[in-house]
Amino acid sequence: MISFILNNKKVSVDVESDTPLLWVLRDELKLKGTKFGCGKGLCGACTIHLNGSPIRSCVFPISAVENQSITTLEGILDDENYQKLQKQWIKKNVPQCGYCQPGQLMTATALLKSNNNPSKSEIQSAMAGNICRCGTYQRIQEAILDAAKKGEKNE
Ligand code: FES
Ligand code: FES
Incomplete structure (x- = not known):
């Protein structure tokens, strides 16, 4: 049995120790917000926070x-940071197919928590591991800037 804190509640699961966390979240705990993309750590669709990162x-x-x-x-x-981002995501119609967006928002929320005043280059760097096959990168960047109330003031 392996125990951890999930969304502020203690949970215990009886699975093999090498089971990927994504499988436990989706199949054992039925939390489907975290998406399966590549399964190899390359696309970011499955991004969650571990101790806030x-x-x-x-x-x-x-x-x-x-x-x-x-x-x-x-x-x-x-x-609070997620809600600011969500507002801008809706305002700017960021998603296209939507598949990558949970992972994008998890990374963006962690970014604003660690840096509430990110520059464009800091956003690009933080978001670089989250792939979007629909190419919504520009709108994502603008939404993060506006969520951080930076607007066009960045370089
Ligand atoms: S599904 Fe995890 S990085 Fe792609
Ligand atoms: S919105 Fe379709 S993959 Fe990103």
Whole structure:
């Protein structure tokens, strides 16, 4: 049995220790907000927070999260930075197919938590691991800038 904190509640799961966290979230705990993309740590669709920092849950064994704190999309809906981002996401019609967007928002929320005044280059750097096959990068960048109330003042 492996126990950890998930969205502020203690949970325990009975799975093999090398089971990827993404599988546990989606199949055991039925939290479908975290998406499966590449399964190899390359696309960012499965991004969640481990102790507040973004990680790729598809390549993270469940044994590594024992007694740690995990947050998924379902757990950040009341987060102030998430809500600022969500507002801009809607205003700018950021999503196209939408598949990558939970991961994009998890990374963006962690970025604003660690840096509430990011420049364009800092946003590009933080978001570089989140792939969008629909090419929404420009709108994502603008939404993050506006969520941080930076607008066009950045270089
Ligand atoms: S599904 Fe995890 S990085 Fe692509
Ligand atoms: S919105 Fe379609 S993959 Fe990003």
